[in-house]
Amino acid sequence: MPALPSTHNELDGAAQIGRGNGVPRHVAVIMDGNGRWATSRSLPRLAGHKAGVETVRQMVRAFAKRGISALTLFAFSTENWTRPESEIFELMRLLRFFIRSDLAELHASNVRIRIIGERDNLQPDLLALLEEAESTTSGNTGLNLVVAFNYGARQEIARSARKLAERVAAGEISPAEVTVESLEAGLDTADLPDPDLIIRTSGEQRISNFLLWQAAYAEFVFLPVLWPDFDEAALDLALQDFAQRKRRFGGL
Helix, strand or coil: CCCCCCCHHHHHHHHCCCCCCCCCCEEEEECCCHHHHHHHCCCCHHHHHHHHHHHHHHHHHHHHHCCCCEEEEEEEEHHHHHCCHHHHHHHHHHHHHHHHHHHHHHHHCCCEEEEECCCCCCCHHHHHHHHHHHHHHCCCCCCEEEEEEEECHHHHHHHHHHHHHHHHHCCCCCHHHCCHHHHHHCCCCCCCCCCCEEEECCCCCCCCCCCCCCCCCCEEEECCCCHHHCCHHHHHHHHHHHHCCCCCCCCC
């Protein structure tokens, strides 16, 4: 794991990363550490989630400024429903507030919003907000902001496999037509490039059921920074690390 620089001046080289081969097209982020950030300051966990939302606002601008085409944020997993009901309520309230308050600015900034994850069990008003964010920005051509909400990678793969199984059972396709390509076509991210880089904050080093299929050849950077403290210096450090990797995709 690379050490964080003590000052922003140490990142002068990283800040000069241009739009060449060293820049990932698609970056995915596991935003971890909101609760620990709050606890370390003797604050309620909600304060950490609020600080995390502010970091999201800053980072959407920062990623777009660096010429990255797609940013996927792991906002809420299928497993997160096991958290205390009061925390889930506040998280949903924060999501609603973020969409209502930031949608106009994101749209004006040419950001296209995409939501991936399961939708069947979402509350109608929340589902309507998510769909409004997608439809309002569907024609934008700037940064693709992909929000993984109520998302689990195993569940995503299972949904795609189920669709193929149903088509085989109906006689629409043969078992031989169940391929890597056909399964991939049924994933939530079918029309997006796979992530080149996956960043996880907080120092934890695991993928947590996030983009399991799509991460097959991704590079990983684990940073010991809690998400509310993640800033442009930390982002540039991760991009600098990525630019130095040798990506062979199984070849020589």
